[in-house]
Amino acid sequence: MAQTLDLQQRRTTLRLLATTAALWGAGTGSARAQAPSPASAAELRIGFQKGTINLAILKLLGALERRLPGRKVVWVEFPAGPQILEALAVGSVDLGATGDAPPVFAQAAGKDLLYVGAEPPKPDSSAILVKPDAPLRSLADLKGRRVALQRGSSAHFLTVQAVARGGLAWADINPVYLAPADARAAFERGSVDAWAIWDPYYAAAEIDGQVRVLATSRGLSNNNTFYLASRSLAGDEATLQAFFAALAEADAHVQGQRQVAAKRFADFAGLGLATVLRVLERRQPAPVAPLTPALVAEQQNVADVFARLGLIPRPIRVADSVWQPRNHLTRKFA
16 A cells, blocks of 8 residues: 555656646647736846756755845746746846757747856756567667657757767667657656656656666766856856855755755655655756856867758857856856
């Protein structure tokens, strides 16, 4: 009986994840309709995902509000990076965090966004999943298979890299572009053969025990997290300085009080504690810093790969969208 209840709890966790994402996952139009109207100078609107734990903890701690007295901070949740950057591009939010691919797609589409910071890599926090009894045993076995992924997300780049590592061409697989909730549902009912996904969706599915990891992003992608801002906000270095200092405070809380932070995040996100702890196991300390030349070059490679495959409409130069702080002190987000 205990095992049955435990399985039910795990399935409930996945349903909660799916329900939250489904509220936004119908596409960018859904996110845009739900997002706040254009902000006044007294507002700072931040787009975040459940997987961006430091942002969620920052919201829960209220650390940013303390550092910006008199400024209203508005938090808007999205299922994935592409939806955040669409909202950012149309002026519905001022700041957001995404994986590696969303800003590449946004820049290629002519969106005027700026990279203002980055976290250290998290190569174990995303994976390509298959069913435990699936005949797929290597990346080469993806040939001819249907792979669910969010278009323009970090999972998209992971899939591209996995296909190449398996000695396949992109045309050798059948990508099925779905938001996380829809992808999970398609995977569970067997409509797709594999699912490329990130935490906490990955962790929730893994804890449930109904998946097998075909490959993580380790060795395929660094799974970087970037912070992007509107050009107008990038001109407000004092606000960005306060934001990144508050984010450092949130990261210190996560690292120094892991059990407390995990419980807080689990309650906030409607996730099981075991799922959150699994997510945190895969995370190292995540101090945010401006992009280094090496990281810009790495992100340029992401863009070049997508361009060569014709997955973005034109080649881009990532450096053109990287924030250059005027004040040298902002080069240390502390």
